[in-house]
Amino acid sequence: MQHDLGHLDQAAASLRRDLELARRIGSVEAIGGALINLGLVERDRGEMDAAIACDREAIATFERVNHGAGRAIGYANLADKLRRAGELDEAETYANRAHDLADEIGHAMTRADAVQILGEISLARGAHDEAVRLAEESAQLFLAADARPGAAEAYELAERAWRAAGDEERAAASAARVRELSEGEPG
Numbered sequence: 333m334q335h336d337l338g339h340l341d342q343a344a345a346s347l348r349r350d351l352e353l354a355r356r357i358g359s360v361e362a363i364g365g366a367l368i369n370l371g372l373v374e375r376d377r378g379e380m381d382a383a384i385a386c387d388r389e390a391i392a393t394f395e396r397v398n399h400g401a402g403r404a405i406g407y408a409n410l411a412d413k414l415r416r417a418g419e420l421d422e423a424e425t426y427a428n429r430a431h432d433l434a435d436e437i438g439h440a441m442t443r444a445d446a447v448q449i450l451g452e453i454s455l456a457r458g459a460h461d462e463a464v465r466l467a468e469e470s471a472q473l474f475l476a477a478d479a480r481p482g483a484a485e486a487y488e489l490a491e492r493a494w495r496a497a498g499d500e501e502r503a504a505a506s507a508a509r510v511r512e513l514s515e516g517e518p519g
Contacts, residue, residue: 340377347373364393364402368409375413384413400437404430408445415453424453441482444473448486455489460497464490471509484513 347370354362371386387410394402407430414423431446433439451466467490474482487509494503 340373343373344370344377360393360397360399361402364390364399364406367393368402368405371409371413375416380413380417384410384417387413400433401439401442404433404437404439404442407433408442408449411446411449412452415449415456418456420453420456424450427453440473440477441479444470444477444479444482444486447473448482448489451486451489451493455493455496458496460493463493464497464502467493467506480513484510487513 347366351363351366351370354366367386367390371383371390374380374383374386387406391403391406391410394406407426411423411426411430414420414426427446427449431443431450434441434443434446447466448470451463451470454460454466455463467486471483471486471490474480474486487506491503491506491510494500494506
């Protein structure tokens with residue numbers, strides 16, 4: 333709630349307290365979940381090193397007990413943060429791990445996220461056609477999971493990739509898909 337309201341410092345403090353409590357209790361799911369959420373808040377606070385550290389610790393926590401969903405989400409979150417930090421090769425490794433594990437365990441949203449992250453990596457590398465292909469694949473995966481906001485984000489990636497490639501007509505078509513998917517979505 334604090335995060336959604338933009339109170340990032342308060343959200344980080346609350347999550348650190350939650351993490352401490354989870355560690356005292358010893359619940360792997362609570363520890364990993366608190367770390368995942370703290371990593372997202374730290375990312376939004378611009379504390380990328382702290383955010384990456386949270387994801388790495390969450391992954392290690394989930395790996396100790398072979399927690400499939402936690403690992404897949406952790407891999408995807410770490411991949412996204414590494415991409416944002418410009419660590420594209422390592423980001424690609426973790427995005428592929430997230431994709432493969434999510435596919436194996438049937439975690440559709442994480443699979444769609446991983447494909448979108450791979451598209452962002454392709455765009456960062458200047459591989460516009462591959463970025464568009466992955467963006468459109470991600471959008472279809474999100475739509476299959478009835479996740480219109482995720483599909484809209486994927487089409488935003490396609491729009492950026494088409495613009496970077498100099499194809500304004502296709503960029504406009506992707507932008508139209510974003511608008512279509514965003515209509516009627518809450519705030």
